[in-house]
Amino acid sequence: MYRETQIVSDVAKTPLTGEGTFTINVGPQHPATHGVLHLVITLNGETILNIEPHLGYIHRSIEKMCESLTYRQFIYVTSRMDYLSAHINNHACALCVEKGMQIEIPSRAQVIRVLMDELTRIASHELWWGAMAMDVGAFTPFFHAFRERETINDIMEETCGARLTMNYMVPGGVMYDIHPNFQKRVKDFLQLYKRKIHEYDELVTGNIIFQNRMKGVGVLTAEDVISYGCTGPVARGSGVSSDIRKLYPYEIYDKLEFDEVLETAGDSFARYLIRLREMNQSIRIVEQLIDNIPEGDFQAKTKAVLKLPKGEFYQRVETARGELGVYIVSEGGTTPYRIKFRSPGFSNLSILNHMVKGSKIGDLIAAMGTLDLVIPDIDR
C-alpha cells in the first residue's frame, strides 16, 4: 500500500530530517549509475530533497601516478579515465606535449587522429543511447546500438590492436600506420549507419512514452550550466555554445565542415536530441576525410626521451562528454611535475543535485542518464 505522497512545495526550505523524510542509497553497485557511483538521496515521499554523490570507488590517483611516468608513458594511463573516449584522452595528452615541445606533426597523422576521434565519438554516443533507453525501461535499443558500435570496435581493433583502451596517439603522431583495410571498413560502417539510423528515431525518439518521460525533466538554464562548468551536450542542450572544436580549434577542425548542434529547451529530451544529431555531424566529418588521407609519415621524428621545457601547458579538447583539459606543469625534466586533468564528467556531475532537487525519484534516472556519466572519468 502506498502512502499518499506529501507535496513539498518549497524544497529549499524543507528540513532534511523530520517526519516523512528518509534516506536511500543508490549505488555503488546499481545499473542506473553506470559504474561505481554512490548517491545518498534524501526523500520526502517521492520528492527528492537532496542528492549527495559519494565518489572515489574507482579512484586510482592518475594525477599522482603521472608524476612518476615519462611523457611517453603517461598516455597509457589516460586511456583508463574516460574509457569511452580513450582516443580523445590520448589526443589531448599528445597535443599538450607537442605544444610544449613545439613538434609539428605530419598531415597524415592529423587526419588519422581526427578520423579516430570522430569514430570514438559515434561509438560513445551509441553506447549512451542504448544505455539511456535501458535506464528508462526499454531493453531492445541496447542491442541495436551495439550492432553499430561493435563495427567501430572491430575497426579500432584492426588498426590499434585494442577495442577500448587504444593508446594509439603518441606525441608526434600515431603509433602505427592504419591497417590496409581501414578505409574500406569505415566506408562499410558509414553505409551500415545510414541504413540503420532511422531505426533509432523509430524505436525511441518518436515513442510517446519515452518523450513523456524525458520532456520537461531535469531542466537547466544557460546560467546554471555555465556557472556549474558543464560542457558538451549538457551545455549545448541549454543553448550554450561550448564545442571546443569550434571555439578553440585544434588539429584540422578549423578546415572541416560541421555544425555545432544546439537546442534551447534545456531538458533531458534536448540533451538526447543533441547527442543523436552530433553523431550525424561526426559522420559528416568522417565522410570528408576518409577518401582524403594524405600520403606521408604517420609520426614525426622525435627524440627517444622527451623533455618538456620549464613552464605550464594547457590543452583543451572536446571529448564525447565535453571539455577535457590537460594541464601540465613542467620543471624541465622527463616527467611532469604536476598534471591535472579537468574532466568533463566531474563538473557535469556537480550539477546533479541542482538539476533534480524537487522532482520525483523516477525522474532522477531520466535526468541523470542524459548527463552521460562515466565514473572512471569523474574519479580519475
Add this chain to the structure above:
Amino acid sequence: MTNEELKIKISELLPVATFEEGGEWLNINIEPADWLSFAQQLRNDSSLYFDYLFCLTCIDWKTYLTMVYHLSSTKYRHNIVVKAKLDRNKPEIETVSHIWRTAEFHEREVYEMFGVNFLNHPDLRLLILPDGWEGKNPLRKDFEDPVNMIKL
C-alpha cells in the same frame, strides 16, 4: 580582449597584481587576501565577464602551495589564469563557490588532496577519499604510502 588589453584593465582593478607573460594566456599573481573581491570584479565587470571557471587546482612547490584558477568568458572568449601563493603549513583562501558554482566540487577535491582550507565554503568535506581518512594529503609531494605506492 587580447592579453595586452586584459593586462591594462586588470592592473587598473588590482594595482598590486603582478603578471607573467609569454605563455598562451595571461598569468596574474595575487595575494590570497585579495582573491574574494578580485574574483567578484572579474565575474561582474561588464568588459571582463569571466563567467566560466574551467579549471581549479593546486600545485605543491614543496615550500609553498599555489592555487591556480583558469577563467574564461563565454561572451568574449578570452581566458586568464589567476594564481595565489599559500603558506604550506596553514593554507587558507576564501571560497569562490558562490561566484562560480563549479568551484564547490573542485574546492572539495583540492581540500582533501592538498589540505587547503577554503574559508566560508558551504560544505567542506571529503569527496573522493574514504570517510575517516587520516593522515596526509595524497597529492602533496611528501605523501608516502609504502603499501599502495610503487616508486618507479
